[in-house]
Amino acid sequence: xxHALTRAALLLCSAGWxxxxxxxxxxxxxxxxxxxxxxxxxxxxxxxxxxKAFNSGPEVxxxxxxxxxxxxxxxxxxxxxxxxxxxxxxxxxxGKKTIVNNFCISIxxxxxxCTACHVGYGWKDANFDFKSEENVDCLxxxxxxxxxxxxxxxxxxxxxxxxxxxxxxxxxxxGVDLTKIAQKVGKSSRDTCGAxxxxxxxxxxxxxGDMDSSLAAPTKDIDVHMDAEGLDFTCATCHKTSSxxxxxxxxTPTAKDAKGAHVRGxxxxxxxxxxxxxHGNGPHKKEARxxxxxxxxxxxxxxxxxxxxxxxxxxxxxxxxxxxxxxxxGKHITKKDAxxxxxxxxxxxxxxxxxxxxxxxxxxxxxxxxTLLADKIEKSEQRTQINKMGGSPTDxxxxxxxxxxxxxxxxxxxxxxxxxxPHTAGNDDTGFWKNLDWDxxxxxxxxxxxxxxxxxxxxxxxxxxxxxxxMVAAKDKALGCAECHSKQSRLAGxxxxxxxxxxxxxxxxxxxxxxxFLTLLGVFGHGALRIVTARRH
Amino acid sequence: xxxxxxxxxxxxxxxxxxxAGLIMFLMLTAFDIxxxxxxxxxxxxxxxxxxxxxxxxxxxxxxxFWHFTxxxxxxxxxxxxxxxxxxxxxLFGIFRNAPHPFRLTQLRxxxxxxxxxxxxxxxxxxxxxxxxxxxxxFYDQWAAWxxxxxxLEWVANGHIAGAFxxxxxxxxxxxxxxxxxxxxxxxxxxxxxxxxxx
Numbered sequence: 001x002x003h004a005l006t007r008a009a010l011l012l013c014s015a016g017w018x019x020x021x022x023x024x025x026x027x028x029x030x031x032x033x034x035x036x037x038x039x040x041x042x043x044x045x046x047x048x049x050x051x052k053a054f055n056s057g058p059e060v061x062x063x064x065x066x067x068x069x070x071x072x073x074x075x076x077x078x079x080x081x082x083x084x085x086x087x088x089x090x091x092x093x094x095g096k097k098t099i100v101n102n103f104c105i106s107i108x109x110x111x112x113x114c115t116a117c118h119v120g121y122g123w124k125d126a127n128f129d130f131k132s133e134e135n136v137d138c139l140x141x142x143x144x145x146x147x148x149x150x151x152x153x154x155x156x157x158x159x160x161x162x163x164x165x166x167x168x169x170x171x172x173x174x175g176v177d178l179t180k181i182a183q184k185v186g187k188s189s190r191d192t193c194g195a196x197x198x199x200x201x202x203x204x205x206x207x208x209g210d211m212d213s214s215l216a217a218p219t220k221d222i223d224v225h226m227d228a229e230g231l232d233f234t235c236a237t238c239h240k241t242s243s244x245x246x247x248x249x250x251x252t253p254t255a256k257d258a259k260g261a262h263v264r265g266x267x268x269x270x271x272x273x274x275x276x277x278x279h280g281n282g283p284h285k286k287e288a289r290x291x292x293x294x295x296x297x298x299x300x301x302x303x304x305x306x307x308x309x310x311x312x313x314x315x316x317x318x319x320x321x322x323x324x325x326x327x328x329x330g331k332h333i334t335k336k337d338a339x340x341x342x343x344x345x346x347x348x349x350x351x352x353x354x355x356x357x358x359x360x361x362x363x364x365x366x367x368x369x370x371t372l373l374a375d376k377i378e379k380s381e382q383r384t385q386i387n388k389m390g391g392s393p394t395d396x397x398x399x400x401x402x403x404x405x406x407x408x409x410x411x412x413x414x415x416x417x418x419x420x421x422p423h424t425a426g427n428d429d430t431g432f433w434k435n436l437d438w439d440x441x442x443x444x445x446x447x448x449x450x451x452x453x454x455x456x457x458x459x460x461x462x463x464x465x466x467x468x469x470x471m472v473a474a475k476d477k478a479l480g481c482a483e484c485h486s487k488q489s490r491l492a493g494x495x496x497x498x499x500x501x502x503x504x505x506x507x508x509x510x511x512x513x514x515x516x517f518l519t520l521l522g523v524f525g526h527g528a529l530r531i532v533t534a535r536r537h
Numbered sequence: 538x539x540x541x542x543x544x545x546x547x548x549x550x551x552x553x554x555x556x557a558g559l560i561m562f563l564m565l566t567a568f569d570i571x572x573x574x575x576x577x578x579x580x581x582x583x584x585x586x587x588x589x590x591x592x593x594x595x596x597x598x599x600x601x602f603w604h605f606t607x608x609x610x611x612x613x614x615x616x617x618x619x620x621x622x623x624x625x626x627x628l629f630g631i632f633r634n635a636p637h638p639f640r641l642t643q644l645r646x647x648x649x650x651x652x653x654x655x656x657x658x659x660x661x662x663x664x665x666x667x668x669x670x671x672x673x674x675f676y677d678q679w680a681a682w683x684x685x686x687x688x689l690e691w692v693a694n695g696h697i698a699g700a701f702x703x704x705x706x707x708x709x710x711x712x713x714x715x716x717x718x719x720x721x722x723x724x725x726x727x728x729x730x731x732x733x734x735x
Contacts, residue, residue: 292677482579487572498690501572501579505694512701519705523712526627530716533632 045183054178057121057157058134063182065133072133074244080119082130083107085251090369094251099370102318102386102408102462103201106373106421109448113152113425117196124155126448139178140195144186147176152425166427190216190226193235205312209357209404210470214310222310224474240272248273253467255298255366255391256399257281275299275472296497298364298399302479303472306356307404310471313341313353318408321459323349324436332436347424347433349409359402359468361491363391371462373451376417379460383407384419386464393496400494402468409461411438415454421445544646545730549609552600553727559593560707567700590670615656616649623650631716640734658706666699 044050049063065072075081084095096114100106107114108126115123121135122128129135137156139148150158151173153165161175198204198213205212217228225233239248254271261280262269271277279299284290293302308314325346327333335344341353367390371377377384391398411420423445424432432441438457446453482501484491489502545553566589569575569582577585604610622638627650630638639648647655672679672692679687717723718733726732 288677480578480580481583485579498688498693500689500693501570503690504572505690505697508694508697508701512698515701515705516708519708523708527712527715529632534634 040186044185047183050179050182052179054182055160057137057139057178060178060182061121061134061136061138064138064185068138071138071244072136075119075136076130076133077243078119078245079249080244080246081136083118085249087251087368089252089367092370092372094370098372100373100386100419100421102406102410102464103207103315104424105320105410105419106445106449108421109423109445110425112155115156116150116152116154117199118156121157122155139181139185141188141192142185143181143192144184144189145181146191148181149176153427188234188236188241190234197235201315205308205310205314207315207406208466208470209307209314210304210466210468212308212310212312212314214312215470218310220474221477222471224472238273238277247271250467251368253364253366253368255364255401255467256397275303296400298401300467300469300472301359301361301400301402303475304359304402304468304470305473305477305479305483306358307402307468307471308355308357309473311355313339313355314357314404315351316354316357316404316406317350317352318348318406318410319350320411321349321409323347323432324438326436346436357404358490360405361400361494362389362403362465363393363398363494363496364389364401364403364467365391365395365397365399367391371419373419373421373449375419377412377419377460378417379412379414379458383461383463384412386462389465389467393494400491404466404468405463406466407461407463409459411442411457412460413454413456414458415456416452418451419460420453420457421449421451423448541731541733542641542643543730544641544643544732545727546607547730548599548603550727550730552596552603555596556593556600559589559596560703563589563593564700564704564707571697571700587674590674594667612645612647613652613656613659615652618649620649620653623648627716637718641732646732654706654710658703662699662702662706665695666703669693669696669699 047067049066052063054060054063061072079085079095082095083097084093086093096107104110104114111126111128112124119137119140120128120132121137123135137150139158140150148158150156151165158178159165159173159175160178163173163175165171165173194211194213194216197208197211198215199206200211201207205214214222215226218226220227220230223233225231225237236246239246241247248271254274257270257274257276258281259268259270260276262272262277269277275283276299281294282288282291283299284294322344323346325333325344332346333344334342334346337343337353342351343353344350369388369390371384371386371388389403391401411422412418413420420442422432422438422441423430424441427434429435430437430440430444432438435441442457443453443455479490483489484499485501487502487504489499491499491502563586566577566582566586569577570579570586572579576582619638626635626638629635641648669692672684672687673696675682676689679685714723714727715721717726722733
């Protein structure tokens, strides 16, 4: 009887669900642009400049600049535009234009593909005009519809008419309606930033580990600040942008923010994207002891227990040396693991991926020294560091930071002893991703980089460190004490500090237990003797 | 013939047993924190250890007050009288059913070896544990107290060394409670206050 009732109730519930869910599901099948949040005083649909058909990105930009006259000039000064950054401390010229990494390696000779993520239009080769105002892409950051797309291969241009790409492939890229998109512009969002930053390294979550599409609408568990049903921060809430220059840097990160919470107008306010910029330097109200911990340990170390927490795996290793294999018919191979994740591609080699990854930890003072194309490297047991993270327990500037350390094997020139920038992307005969021929791909890439190539290549093991700072967990999910205060400490490799339990003195323990044991022995011996002699009397 | 002497007053017995309980709980949590075993786990063990430590400090405030107002502190003044005799008794006499060389009174309720042992605990092990323990608790205040150069490692190791000594004392102490007139005589006395003497 009771069962019958339960079943009936269940049936009623599911029927009700079907009825109510039906129309909702039907609506979801038609992509409607999201409603514009009322965070602006301008309704762009009302602007005459935007009430026309646009056939290209630059046409839209020209319309934008009619009112926002200085916007392009502001963009021109930023890393997002220049892809170039002079590190004032190391004097190294960095930026995507210059550096070599151990993911897709380098943008040289691969512009048309890589610059899909440039805030500009038309950067297809080394001759791009960085002074052009109309080539600034406003929509990449200000689209609110989610429909604006810049496919790789078009040098940062959106596709406005349905286009077969690559030509002859039969794959059609649908054109986007720039007028609709332009009329709905608004503030940047997790989606606009994420379009590129979630997909660094060539796919969702690949590069960073602490940034992937799960942050587009995250739960509180994934990120306590961006929690879509809670605080709902956008990227720009922390990366507070001024004159189009987005705060925060991976080239000169703020490893230790001793200045405390930011007060508006204070002249020495530093990087607004640090935890301290809002929380100050004594945020633990109940446990003052934790504030002491925070003088040596970056907030991120305890508050980001693992990265890649949103269900999207991040790449942990990439071995380029195995790239180039073909199947019996001479075709490219793709291998997947049990979870359906790609672990081998002929174009790229072997990967390993992981979710919920415990970071590695290191002293870090914010100084980052890159291994650039001109730097000499030696093949040895030790991995070549793509970016050497400065830091020590004693320099007074370092904190213990969580890192994603990305390890790989990539081509290098054993004669000139330099890294190599191969030509990978591109629908041409020399692109490695098409023809799998290093001997063709490397000279083209090195020539574009303006670097000498001996004609010989080998593979060298490299590693690259990525300080982990996103995916901040709710406070009850922060690391417990025993994660570090144990013999299997997360900070096992951290030198220069005494960590109770991890650093228990073995000699002291041995002597201590020996004294305790001898006392016990004496006591039992004495007691036994007393019992024996008592019987005799 | 045996007679009964009232040696441990009510407060003294309360002090002894609550201190005994606290010290054993401190021991239990101490080696949990130390990683010897896991009962509460580091985080909770630290919290409990801290609460127990403050409780013991509170108890001591009362105990010290009591000792000075009653004059009982004099019971801890060391003496060399009969020390050798006591040592001889524990080493040999006790096995031959020899008479106990010390006859306790209300004014001398600790035998000479006890006096020495308790005094050693009071002036060596106790201060070592308390000083290092309080420093450990207030690690975040060191700089403010002008102790910025203090080594956490030394403080920690001092505290751990003290804990081992205390554990050894505890074992010996518990055992020696059975070395009275009868095996249970001392323990009974600490519960009821009355000790039977020959």
